[in-house]
Amino acid sequence: MKNNRQSFTTVEKENKITALYCRLSRDDDLQGDSNSIKNQRVILQKYADDNGFTNTAVFVDDGYSCTNFERPDWLRLIALAEDGVIDTVIVKDMSRLGRDYLKVGYYTEVFFPGLDICFIAINNGVDSANQQDSDFTPFLNIINEWYAKDTSKKIRAVFKAKGESGKPLAVNIPYGFIKSSEDKHHWLVDEVAAKVVQEVFRLCVNGYGPSQIATELMKQGHLNPTAYAKSKGIGTPDNRTAGDDYTWQTSTIAHMLSRQEYLGHTVNFKTHRKSYKNKKQVKNDPSDWQIFENTHEAIIDQETFDIVQRIRDGRRRLTLMGEMPILSGMLFCADCGNKLYQVRHRGWEHDKKHFVCATYRKIKVGCSSHQIRNVVVEEILLDSIKKTITAFATNHEGEFVRLVTKKSQARISKLDGIIQRLYEDNIEGKISDERFSKMSKSYEDEQSTLTTRIAELKSTIASENERSDNTDKFLALVKKHINTEELTAGLIREFVEKIFVYNTERVDGKKVQRIKIIWNSIGAFEVPTTTYNEKSA
Template sequence: MTKRCAVYVRVSTDKEEQKKSLINQREIFENYIANRGWDLFKIYSDVQSGTKATKRPGFQQMLRDAKSHKFDIILAKELSRLARNGELSYRVLNSLQENSGIDIITLDGAINSLENQTSMFGLYAWVYENESQTMSRRIKYSFEVKARNGEFNGSIPPYGYTIVDKQLVLRNDFTVEVVQRIFKCYIAGQGFDHIARQLLKEKIPTSSQVAHKKNASSIWHGSTIKGILSNEHYIGNLVQQRETSISVTSTKRKKNVPDNVIRVEGTHEAIISKQNFDLVQQLLVQRSREHAHSKYHLFTSIAFCSDCGRGMHYKKNRKGYVCGSFDKHGHTLCSDHIIRESDLVDVITSDIKGLYTRISSKKFRDILDKRLQASESKRLKQIQQLKNKIETLSKEKNEALRLKIRSEITDEAYQDLVDENNTNISRFIATKEELENGSTNQVNEQQLNELFREIEHFIKHPTLNEEMLHRLIKKIEIKKDGSPRIYYRFSDPHLSFIFFQATHNIQRASSVGTYRLAAPFSLDTRLR
């Protein structure tokens, strides 16, 4: 999100030459804000000869607006414009940063809290912070260097690893297999608490027990399982500096911005393959959207009502699934959307077998390669077009800011343009990032072969268990008449689209009325 900047300008007397200084100060900030792509929220100004803050209405209004989170940054020419005779004390600065989340920048270099440069903030700041900040910077820099060199900075390694010469090394015991088991069980459909209960039942030592912590607990918790499943260390990557302290005098911490998180790939031996790890991350997001039902069945957490979006609940007496809203509230909220489990299994099995027949040919591979190339060319063209649009809108904002500073347009006209452009820029950036993340260059021979192996494995062993189901299918929507729309899971959205284009839109009939295979431009490939 674009940062909103409040500007404070001040002159010491009401003499004519000092009033002119207000105009000069306003112009100083023009390029500073424009060059950084920020938005000007408001210019607060005071003309007075006293030093007390109570005589500065502009300054007081700025502080009130800061508490209301109306802007993100306070910008002034010099520290003296904000603080004289201890007026803006260290405590005020600390309060603005911690409680309101407001950064302060002065152009004389005295303070830039956005970049943690506050060592010159007056006598009080120097006394209370200078030494601590210097030490803090040295320590942080030392940790940063070690992290970038692939050294593990923590004292307790992830479950399954030990520390040898500041490197993560696989433990030579049961813990590695436990981690692999946790991932496998989750892919197979088991929840956090269920996995934790099984490990507790088998008396598997916990992380705290393996680390020999004092008062270590022998109880596995669902939150521990979730932490293991989302830990990137298990694919061989070292990820550190995820958090940072708000200030040297505070125990409060905040999440580091993504650019400051240090990620070094391939620093140690992986326990989990990247493919399985990525699959689990997708499942974590998917399952978080729907509360687990009391008991898992084959399509629990993957089958949803197409009308209300609730998960489908298995009903033993009907040998199938009904809409969760209907199951809980009856026809008041939704209809039953009933589908038999055996019918759904038959549909999926038939679809995969039919698909395998089509893709097992050289002709299919040739068609797929051509369409991948065409899609990649189109994707790159769209990305460049979006970049051009973003650049044009940013220039319009900068030009509007210059006009506002010179009083050539009204505040209302400026704000309307900025709001509209920010909305469009955010939309274009989101689309661009989606296109960039979906690069067909990533769709290589290895990925294709992995996909074919998954399908071939099912053909040789045509038993649709939970693990195979989650590997092949992202989700299933059940329509009112009980017909399913199946979203097949593939590693890349462009591959998903082009892959099914190359199968020439397979058509098939079914007793439960499934839809024809089609391929919209999305992450999902639907049976229509």
């Protein structure tokens, strides 16, 4: 190549830079020392010295993929090239520039020639100053891209096998855990950070939204996850910045509140990349996740996690006065099934604040207001928790368990009968032989509807069985709050799944409004002899 090169004759060329570019990816590192940065430097400098290239400058990108062209020193080299500072670019081989056929081709066939920059790939015998040396360059780029694609397939296969085996795929483990020194695939609880995670869930149960939780953590002086990791000497990804060490992002809080890893589970395949060329992570549907339960110690118990998910599913917002009603997201219209929303005005006393049906509030038709004052629901709830459910369940534990079980079993028997009748109707009467033989569209639709209905009923039976089994869990909750005197957002969500509000009716000339409480774990339950769930609004 040296004999075919044009000599440097002008002062301008002598003052320009000869760029020696080195790149090493993690995959290259597995191949041994031949592609090491040190080895590339030696080869490039020797070539420059032997061929009369002076004023050399070394550009190094260590740990960057061959398909990623957003490399710091590569971008610096390109910027200098555009400024007219660079005369020649030398690499060890074409793959050091990259393995993307189109992008590498753009730089070697368009960008560098357009700026009158000579490009040399030593091991491939490529020298753009000699056209014959460059004729084979496009084929080299295609081969290099095929290699990158093949390598990506192999890495994906290894990654998939690892994920399916139950080993965690997360590069950065969730805040609250640390890797075991004995097994990097096993997570241990970081006691300091775990207490903050528990505080986040506790605040959510008590009615705080992500932004309020973030503010509270800052007031309490807790380092945010990035700052905490740095304080422990743990490296953070390049695309993260700590900013204010005590400033928590609401998105971080929201993400923490949904992570099943805090239950002690490993959750793999949450995201994927569409192509080895595109490094952007795309979220997978939760149905595509693979969850391996009880792979490490839990930080949050299942009951607390479930309460938080119900709260998050019914996202609540502050009122215009900056308040978060303790009943927000808990009240539902007994007729249309929509939520009830808080209504209040500046200057109102608490006893004037009330909830109304969202359907009525938005369109005024299709449903009635179902208006009910906050204090009425709060009084009924506290009365039910203290005097009804708690008192009865504590003083008559055996009877309580018997009633809950009997109620569930009665419901199960009724549903079993419905399913049996559906099967009999299907076989004996409602669907004719002609329709069976023709397999008409209407037959298929009816069969589909029948199958769906049976599946729904069986799911309901499973829920009833679960409620019967969860009686002990509810009793434990009752005993935990045996001396409760104050109604809080957290207490409500521990005890109650949802509350249905009925429309106001006139009974014996008086306005009466009924509410129905659906308790966590046991569903709707009324204590015998006295009903506390009915009260005049």
